[in-house]
Amino acid sequence: MTENLLEKAYKHCIAHGYRFTNPREQVLKILANETKPLGAYDILQRLSNEINKPNPPTVYRAIQFWHQEGFIHCIDSLKSYVACSNGHHLGQTQFLICNQCDFVKELENIIDFTPVTKSAKSIQFSIMNCTVEIKGLCANCNSS
Structure with a gap:
């Protein structure tokens, strides 16, 4: 799922004039590779393996971006996030x-x-x- 989702996300960004930044890519990759939902600080911890000294606002901005674009979902009851597995629906x-x-x-x-x-x-x-x-x-x- 990871490569397919990242490819769709990259094409989506290009088509809409959005930047496909390294933090955005890494946050989406982390969620796509997970089998369980992750909270923002879990993502931040994993992101520190990929990016030197990531900060919480960077993670929150990437999460907010992918959530708005329909590539990740928020599991409200768990206060965590998962990658969309059913092909990019909103709502x-x-x-x-x-x-x-x-x-x-x-x-x-x-x-x-x-x-x-x-x-x-x-x-x-x-x-x-x-x-x-x-x-x-x-x-x-x-x-x-």
């Missing part, structure tokens, strides 16, 4: 999250948000983001 994401080990699986848009969208429109509410976090136990934690 409608669903996650399965293990309560024991923090395993996170992004689902392929299986929830139909049409009723929610219609209800929101009926009261002139503009939905900007609709994230569903489903908590439970993963297969590994279920079997132990």
Whole structure:
């Protein structure tokens, strides 16, 4: 997933006139190589292996950029981030999250948000983001 995601991200930046900086690339690469969500300071710690003396604002700016562009997602309940595994959608994401080990699986848009969208429109509410976090136990934690 890493090379494909980085290639898409690079092409996205070029197409939109954004800079594909080393910190942005490294933050996205770190998240793409992870199987679990990472907090900003976890990313900062890993980034220090790639960049000499990275600072928190650099990490937060890169996280904010990739989040706005739809390449990473924020897992609000864990205060952490994961790389988008389903091909760059903005606004409608669903996650399965293990309560024991923090395993996170992004689902392929299986929830139909049409009723929610219609209800929101009926009261002139503009939905900007609709994230569903489903908590439970993963297969590994279920079997132990």
